[in-house]
Amino acid sequence: MLQTVIGNIDEQQAGKILVHEHVLVGFVEGGTLTPADYDSEEVVALILPLLLKLKEAGCSTFVDCAPEYLGRDPYILKQLAEKSGLHMITNTGFYKSPYLPSFVYQASIKELADIWIREARDGIGESGVHPGYIKIALNDGTAIDETQEKILRAAIFTSMETGLAIQCHTIGADIALHANEIMKHSGFNRERFIWVHAQSGKDHKVYRKLANEGMWLSIDSILPGTYERHVELLQELVDDGAGEQILLSQDTGWYTVGKEKGGNLRPYHHLFTDFIPFAIENGLDAQWLEQCVTRHPFQAMRKRF
Template identity: 25%
Template sequence: MTYAHEHFFMTGDWPVRNEPDYRLDSLDAAVAEVAAAQRLGLSAVVEMTPLGFGRSPSLMKALAERTGLHVIAVTGFHKSAYYSDAHWLHHYTPGEITELLVAEIELGMDEYGLVGPLVRRSSARAGAIKIATAYHAFGRGVQRLVGAVAQAAVRTGVPVVTHCDKGTMGHELLDALSACGVAADRVVLGHIDHNPDPGYLISLAERGAYLAFDRPGRIKYGPDSEIVALVAELAGRGLGHRLLFGMDLARRSYWPGLGGGPGLTYLLERFVPRLAAAGLGEVAESALTGNPRAAFALRPPGP
């Protein structure tokens, strides 16, 4: 049973310093949060913290060892605006960036997030590559990064996972990745339910992309009833096999153990039963099991 978009550790760098609520650096708090969800059946997560946020391979590894949770970590990038003008992603060639990403997948993630100049490789390797767009725009240099990410994904056989700001840029990302050899069924569109337009989401799913619904429980973005209706609409079109669920609890204020909510248990304790009551129990089960198994599977690498 897999959550397709989570954050357990963001330990530094300027986005975290600028917004202290992003700072997630407690292994004990993460263990407690995971253990509560495991009692409801959770067994795997995709940890979506990219380079530049204090991603911690050692803490992710410790979390997996202490809880038995299967953790799929990512390499890659958040929105380019989060990186200073001096950051290498703005200056290295696409080929050089591809090599850095491939090494994180094949050799091991750098404990320091490739801030350089030395690399301290973890024994833990990344299992997906993240790319992020801005609101209704790629953002500075992102089209160039898309090419580097795509080449690394093709060479290693891992999927591409995305941050679609406010649910926008879905088709544009699929077009850009496809032009570089990444098929739509190797792409997970994150935050896509922040744009709760059934026609738009159906058109993305019909292309073969996976839709990561990570809004349940965060009512400030809209009620869960919207997401239930979207799931029903997609299932009614025969597209339930393209759905993934997660919670994206990337703030301290989302964790009960740190004084917030809704917590990692919300999806299984509150949202999935609501889907079941709406006659969507089988769709929910697939979105948490068979769909992520296909979406995050390694494929034979290409040239």
């Protein structure tokens, strides 16, 4: 089952899934973003037409990937789910410096995990909304720093306790490999881990290794103007034997806090109306592409207990 902001859904109900998108994002340093910083009614009014267009294109499930302190708002997502008819999924977890509140740097692994486990079991605040997965981030570079390793280990513990999958913002093959080693030594099943922005890896030996160990590779920057290189990348991943671990999304939207009317809002439907037909015309298998937005994301995101 997938945990949405309204309730659980099965694979048939989930249908076509956008596994990594955004409704609202506020890049406010120090973890100080609050609902007082934006007009929730305006957010709903501006995002709803984009979601209705997405539903018209055949999508049924939308995974919102803003963690707490970066724009997660379960009340907005619940309204959008009710008004659009889409299944909306939110998360528990934290992002990375400099968008973390000060207590995160002093907290222990267990203290962080306890926050996320409580949300998974009891819901987010008074919203009545339960998270459907864990969203974290790792720093850029060649090795994971102390704070982000603590967050990763807390996410591993939370996943083991709750059955929720982890989506992890991960830039580059070196960081992905370091995360994989930490998970391996922790006895963590990599089938519960989604490498967000896997297109940043650029090393096909790494793709093959991590896919073979169960990790999901989220190719999530598929936007107009990028279609040719994404078709090329996806064909290479299939040829490398990583095709059964691929997820497709766009990492787009979104209402940006602090910008007039949310800034440049980009539509969500182009993956289905433009990219997939283009990819089929250019040689990718239609059935496989369908699995990358249906069965694969469902298996990657589903609650294990």
